[in-house]
Amino acid sequence: MSVLGAAPTEPGPDLIRTVETHFGTKAIRWLKPHTGLTAAQRFVVRFADGRSAFVKAAVDADTERWLRTDLLIMSTVDDDLVPRVIAWIEQGERSVLVLEDLSDAHWPADHFRQEDGRSVPVLWKPGQLQLVFRALDRLATVAAPSWLPTLDADRSDEWAAIAAAPAPFLALGLCSRTWFERAIDRLIAAERGIDLTGDTLVHNDVRSDNVCVRGERVILVDWSQACRRSPRYDLANFLLGCALEGGPDPFDVMPDGGGLAAWMAGRAARHALCETERTPAWLVRVVKRMSIIDLQWATRSLGLPAWDGPDWRDL
Numbered sequence: 001m002s003v004l005g006a007a008p009t010e011p012g013p014d015l016i017r018t019v020e021t022h023f024g025t026k027a028i029r030w031l032k033p034h035t036g037l038t039a040a041q042r043f044v045v046r047f048a049d050g051r052s053a054f055v056k057a058a059v060d061a062d063t064e065r066w067l068r069t070d071l072l073i074m075s076t077v078d079d080d081l082v083p084r085v086i087a088w089i090e091q092g093e094r095s096v097l098v099l100e101d102l103s104d105a106h107w108p109a110d111h112f113r114q115e116d117g118r119s120v121p122v123l124w125k126p127g128q129l130q131l132v133f134r135a136l137d138r139l140a141t142v143a144a145p146s147w148l149p150t151l152d153a154d155r156s157d158e159w160a161a162i163a164a165a166p167a168p169f170l171a172l173g174l175c176s177r178t179w180f181e182r183a184i185d186r187l188i189a190a191e192r193g194i195d196l197t198g199d200t201l202v203h204n205d206v207r208s209d210n211v212c213v214r215g216e217r218v219i220l221v222d223w224s225q226a227c228r229r230s231p232r233y234d235l236a237n238f239l240l241g242c243a244l245e246g247g248p249d250p251f252d253v254m255p256d257g258g259g260l261a262a263w264m265a266g267r268a269a270r271h272a273l274c275e276t277e278r279t280p281a282w283l284v285r286v287v288k289r290m291s292i293i294d295l296q297w298a299t300r301s302l303g304l305p306a307w308d309g310p311d312w313r314d315l
Contacts, residue, residue, distance in 0.1 A: 011043055015057050018091050019098075025049045034110050038222060039063055044103055052101040053086055058094040066224030067097050073223040074099070076145055077201065081135055081220050102212050102219060108245070109209035122208050122245040129247050132211060135218035136238065140231030144201040150228045155196065158266025159187040168273050174292055175309035182305045187262045190302055194259035198230040206238040208245060236260040243293050244286070244312075250297045258301025265294030289315050 011019075011030045020027055029046040041057040058064035074082045087098040111123035162169045163184050170177055203210070204225040212219050236257055239250035250257065268291035275284050289312040299307045 011041060011055075011057075014092060015041060015055070015096065018089055018096055019045060019055055022087060022089050022096075022098075023047055023051070023053075025051070038066065038224070040067060044101055052103070054083070054099040054101050055096060056099065057096045060094075064094055067095055069224050069226055070222065071097055072145065072147075073201075073226050077142060079138070079142065080217055081139060082223065083219055083221060102214065102221075105212035105214035105219065107209075107212045109207075109211075124208075124242070124245060124247070125213075128213050129242060131213060131216065131218050132238065132242075133235075133253070135220070136206070136231070136235050139203065139220075139234065140200055142201040144199055144226075144228040148201070148226060148228045150197065155263070156267075157188070157192065158263060158270055159184060159191055162266060162269065163188060169269055172269065172272055172288060172291075173310070174269065174288060175295065175307075179305055179308050183299075186302055186304055187266065187298065190259045190298065191263035191266060194263055196230045196233055199228050200231040202227050202229040202231060202234050204229070204234070204237075206234045207241040232257070232260065236264065240264060240290055240293055244289060250293065251300045255301060258298050261294045261297035261301060265291050265298055268294060285315050288312075 009032055016027060016030075026048040027045050028048050030043040031046075032043055038056075039059060040063040041055075041059060043055050044052065045055050046052050056067060056070070058067045071085065071088055074085050083102060084100040085097070086100060087096075089096040089098065106125060106128070108122050108124050108128065111121075166180065166184075170180060175183075203220050203223060204227050205222065206220065210220060210222045212221065232254070236250070236254060239247070239253055239257075242248075243250055250261065254260075268287050272284060272287045272291065275287070292309060292312040292315070295309065296307055296312075298304060
């Protein structure tokens with residue numbers, strides 16, 4: 001089973017041989033990107049003849065399946081929202097996807113800025129968030145290929161499960177018991193009432209490390225989780241992440257997104273509860289912050305009792 005973020009840091013000899021044979025020249029440098037969570041091998045490769053490319057190689061059955069979805073989306077969607085496919089190499093047990101080198105683009109999640117004496121690992125340049133919002137508007141008009149799954153099966157009743165045994169959730173310190181008891185029935189009803197059905201192409205994982213900007217062009221990478229669904233999901237998911245990165249309050253962009261906010265808040269809280277002592281402290285903090293952002297969004301959208309929990313910046 002693939003472990004996200006466990007991608008090899010150096011290319012294996014089989015991958016080197018496969019890529020050099022396909023391109024007919026020696027690879028003189030293999031550079032692993034700083035961002036991304038896939039378990040697949042991935043490198044920017046520089047060749048002796050001056051060419052360069054982004055190479056993504058499967059390492060097991062999971063990454064093989066993800067890679068094939070990546071290829072099919074990038075090969076069938078007639079849009080500059082996706083990277084250009086250079087080659088698909090099937091040699092041996094695992095496949096290799098070769099894409100255009102986007103190193104010259106701006107990758108927001110591959111930069112650090114200083115804020116209050118801390119390094120903040122995402123840098124959106126002025127106007128870039130607006131470009132992403134416009135790109136998501138365009139994506140919302142793209143029909144999904146018929147072979148993509150409709151991933152409504154991953155919808156679970158997060159708040160009903162939390163309500164059945166609330167003590168662990170309350171121990172996270174995200175809200176008071178009083179607020180929880182007054183809001184829980186509305187949260188359960190709101191998440192059960194959302195409708196994510198649709199035939200639109202949905203990236204399903206839009207976040208800063210899957211986005212780059214080249215001039216006015218926004219390019220979404222890693223389409224391995226793509227599905228058919230309501231386009232509102234991509235926007236809501238992105239709003240949650242970019243709120244942590246200096247972006248707008250999600251309510252200001254999607255004031256009617258209370259149901260989605262409620263569901264995503266419960267999902268984030270459940271994830272925080274599932275983390276172990278081996279989980280990095282920063283990741284637990286991010287997940288808890290995401291839950292608070294969504295709860296504050298849901299509070300405003302659904303008219304829930306006045307928020308009495310911490311601000312996400314205080315965690």
